[in-house]
Amino acid sequence: MNIYFLVEGDTEEKVYKAWLKYLLPELTRIGLPHQVDNNNYYLFNAKGQPGIIDRHLPDAIANIQEYSKYNYLVICLDAEEVTIDYKEQEIYKCLKSNNIDLVNIQFHIIIQNRCFDTWCLGNKGIYPLQPEISPLLDYTNYYDVSLNCPEIMGKLHFNTHAQFHKDYLRELFKINNLKHYKITNEVIKEEYLEQLIARVQNETEHLPTFQTFIQFCNMIKTKLSKQL
Structure with a gap:
């Protein structure tokens, strides 16, 4: 094979x-x-x-x-x-x-x-219980990707969907005290992949x-x- x-x-x-x-x-x-x-x-x-x-x-x-x-x-x-x-x-x-x-x-x-950042938004483990500061609070009020499928999210006021999805992910990483440039280093971990797999097993339309x-x-x- x-x-x-x-x-x-x-x-x-x-x-x-x-x-x-x-x-x-x-x-x-x-x-x-x-x-x-x-x-x-x-x-x-x-x-x-x-x-x-x-x-x-x-x-x-x-x-x-x-x-x-x-x-x-x-x-x-x-x-x-x-x-x-x-x-x-x-x-x-x-x-x-x-x-x-x-x-x-x-x-x-x-x-x-x-x-690819859209997929990464599917990890529920990186979400705070209640976002309290902007812009993450604004992003969540616009579209809560912890509850809704990230793939059908719009682009808010950004020029492209990719720009918004990347920035949404960046803000989530900030909340978790992770640097944006280290996003890939987090995503390659087995536990991150397991969170994404769990998401689609539990919410099969996502x-x-x-x-x-x-x-x-x-x-x-x-x-x-x-x-x-």
Whole structure:
């Protein structure tokens, strides 16, 4: 079982690497795509959009076709200001314009709606019992993500959803005496991932795109167990 992950940026590279260690410890990360053997995964950081779709997706498929040992290609990227369906159509339009045939490639798209920080807002363990100071109090009054699905939250007065979701998360980390630049260092911890998984188990309509990632990992876990 071998998987080729194409992720959007630095945060995803660091977090997915950590989370895969917890979720799929049977897989070993390799540094270069040609090193693939058995029960490996390769993870490529595309350094943002639109390059992840326009340039690196065709390159990833070319690598998979060349080395022929990969079972899955998984692309992970933010929805940003468009719908999940629109972002998926962007991907398929790229494949069509490059005359790429996905025959023999099991292709999975994981959209982070709206962005990776949105997923991180699903951890109920970082919420105070009652926010008392602004801007967190204003944010909670506008939309309480401890009670409602973070993925459908608006953008308040910010220019983009991602800007607001990132700032909301930043303020929550401040309340917990954590520096914003250390958010990734917290999110990579197993207990943070466990909080997110508990959220979607208890509130099954919340964080549907995060659930897509977990469902993919569970599916791979099942297939790996059958190899034994």
